[in-house]
Amino acid sequence: MAxxxxxxxxxxxxxxxxxxxxxxxxLRLAGAPRFILPDxxxxxxxxxxxxxxxxxxxxxxxxGLIAAAxxxxxxxxxxxxxxxxxxxxxxxxxxxGILLPTLSRHYQEVVAIDYDxxxxxxxxxxxxxTGLSNVxxxxxxxxxxxxxxxxxxxGFSLMFLLETLEHAxxxxxxxxxxxxxxxxxxxxxxxxxxxxxSVPKMVGLIVLFKNLLQRCLRLGHDPLTFRQLFxxxxxxxxxxxxxxxxxxxxxxxxxxxxxxLKAHFEIRHRSESLISVFYVLGRARRGPLAA
Numbered sequence: 001m002a003x004x005x006x007x008x009x010x011x012x013x014x015x016x017x018x019x020x021x022x023x024x025x026x027l028r029l030a031g032a033p034r035f036i037l038p039d040x041x042x043x044x045x046x047x048x049x050x051x052x053x054x055x056x057x058x059x060x061x062x063x064g065l066i067a068a069a070x071x072x073x074x075x076x077x078x079x080x081x082x083x084x085x086x087x088x089x090x091x092x093x094x095x096x097g098i099l100l101p102t103l104s105r106h107y108q109e110v111v112a113i114d115y116d117x118x119x120x121x122x123x124x125x126x127x128x129x130t131g132l133s134n135v136x137x138x139x140x141x142x143x144x145x146x147x148x149x150x151x152x153x154x155g156f157s158l159m160f161l162l163e164t165l166e167h168a169x170x171x172x173x174x175x176x177x178x179x180x181x182x183x184x185x186x187x188x189x190x191x192x193x194x195x196x197x198s199v200p201k202m203v204g205l206i207v208l209f210k211n212l213l214q215r216c217l218r219l220g221h222d223p224l225t226f227r228q229l230f231x232x233x234x235x236x237x238x239x240x241x242x243x244x245x246x247x248x249x250x251x252x253x254x255x256x257x258x259x260x261l262k263a264h265f266e267i268r269h270r271s272e273s274l275i276s277v278f279y280v281l282g283r284a285r286r287g288p289l290a291a
Contacts, residue, residue, distance in 0.1 A: 032082035033106040035074045046125035056098040086158035093164030097123030104132040166252040197279040208233035
């Protein structure tokens with residue numbers, strides 16, 4: 001486990017090797033934490049032996065539109081966090097730890113959690129290499145909720161759940177299992193805890209544009225038939241694709257997710273970028289809609 005634009009490039013302030021670079025970002029709100037991009041060499045060193053790219057390098061270190069948009073997701077999430085006072089935060093679905101230097105600088109304590117032990121190991125290497133003494137790493141693979149709560153501890157009031165929720169859940173009940181997962185996430189926070197979420201747009205014209213571009217460039221793309229692509233792009237219909245969902249993007253529908261979130265949680269904020277949807281959630285509603 002664990003953004004439109006005229007602006008195609010992000011300026012990075014230089015830093016010693018093995019440390020991090022502050023990203024000068026025109027979308028940052030005054031008073032919001034500034035996204036810090038870890039030194040590329042640290043992520044590459046933590047990649048699997050023989051791997052050409054680490055996960056984070058593939059997604060965030062390019063100079064093109066897509067990589068820039070993905071970096072902007074972090075800054076938008078940090079902007080939202082500036083309105084949610086917190087000292088202790090959780091990064092759920094931390095992957096290889098790309099957000100951890102930023103969270104470490106701006107919060108008293110950070111717990112990073114991922115289901116994949118390989119990602120936890122990579123994040124630990126980043127934490128050690130950059131000296132993030134207030135960050136703890138946990139793997140929740142096979143760990144019961146109560147045991148995870150004990151490991152996390154108390155006093156956490158904010159969680160970052162970025163580009164992770166689309167991967168969570170079970171095929172037997174795609175949408176209900178995502179709600180269950182969110183309830184488990186809230187169980188790790190205090191009563192007034194908030195979760196900042198981003199999920200990718202997987203229906204609408206952006207899907208058509210992305211898929212056709214990837215086909216033209218002969219890049220990896222979701223294996224959609226043209227009928228399925230038409231229905232996803234113009235009708236926002238993923239009924240044929242949902243039986244194919246296996247924890248990846250294919251079959252995920254951000255509009256269906258939004259309907260479930262509205263029915264089960266307090267949506268304190270919702271906004272969109274070119275490629276993602278952002279939420280700030282409060283705990284589950286009480287009453288008939290939450291049934």
